[in-house]
Amino acid sequence: MNRVRKLLESFNYAFEGILYAFKTQRNMKIHFGVAIIVLVMSLFFDLSRLEILLLFSTISMVIITEMINTSIETAIDLITDKYHVFAKIAKNVAAGAVLIAAINAVIVAYLIFFHRFNPLTYGVLRQVQQAPIHMTFIALLIVVFTVIFVKGLTGKGTALKGGMPSGHSAVAFSLFTAITFISENMLLATLSLMMALLVSQSRVESKIHTVFEVIVGALLGFLITIVIFQVFG
Numbered sequence: 001m002n003r004v005r006k007l008l009e010s011f012n013y014a015f016e017g018i019l020y021a022f023k024t025q026r027n028m029k030i031h032f033g034v035a036i037i038v039l040v041m042s043l044f045f046d047l048s049r050l051e052i053l054l055l056f057s058t059i060s061m062v063i064i065t066e067m068i069n070t071s072i073e074t075a076i077d078l079i080t081d082k083y084h085v086f087a088k089i090a091k092n093v094a095a096g097a098v099l100i101a102a103i104n105a106v107i108v109a110y111l112i113f114f115h116r117f118n119p120l121t122y123g124v125l126r127q128v129q130q131a132p133i134h135m136t137f138i139a140l141l142i143v144v145f146t147v148i149f150v151k152g153l154t155g156k157g158t159a160l161k162g163g164m165p166s167g168h169s170a171v172a173f174s175l176f177t178a179i180t181f182i183s184e185n186m187l188l189a190t191l192s193l194m195m196a197l198l199v200s201q202s203r204v205e206s207k208i209h210t211v212f213e214v215i216v217g218a219l220l221g222f223l224i225t226i227v228i229f230q231v232f233g
């Protein structure tokens, strides 16, 4: 009897932990909200057992990493409220784990749902792989990952602001290239190029990037997207 009570008690503590994370962490509410939307959506589609399994594992992974992140943050705050480089590393690494789980979730959701939303490509993976939107999505993802990676190598700026190269111009030029390939229309190409130039110019104007960083970003976005469209288009 005592053992059963102990077991129940430990379940209770575990639920308290889940509730605490949900109540106090804004991101946790977002994860749960998105998870619910995805699960409701899954009811409208004829998902295979494997796809459902993937959905559940992916959702669990995001929630689990967020909870471990909360746990580490709390433990660090218990130890110190002073600035310490180790505290920063521990918290950043834990936050990084959540980010990876969240990116994985976006990719899984894309692979499971996207072709079902597009009646033209319904059920035909080969067609989806060749769809411009698919290539644009993949190109953008690769551009963003590359920018973050290069920023990490050069050690300047943060993932989303400043540093080498400019992520904004990389994305803007990637989109310009995708629009040019998809539309095959000079006017649209010119207009989107003007927008990409404006984005890049504003990064220099607001002193977030140097001209060189913006040019490297633009080249990166442009070249990666060209390669993707040439190879898979």
Ligand SMILES: Nc1ncnc2c1ncn2[C@@H]1O[C@H](COP(=O)(O)OP(=O)(O)OP(=O)(O)O)[C@@H](O)[C@H]1O
Pocket: 025, 026, 027, 073, 080, 081, 082, 083, 084, 085, 087, 088, 089, 091, 092, 095
């Ligand atoms: N004691 C500390 N020493 C050094 N850097 C810290 C310290 N505490 C926090 N930081 C830095 O601030 C960032 C945010 O920390 P914080 O504890 O506010 O986490 P958070 O992700 O904002 O959490 P929440 O979403 O719960 O508000 C950490 O990722 C870390 O880089």
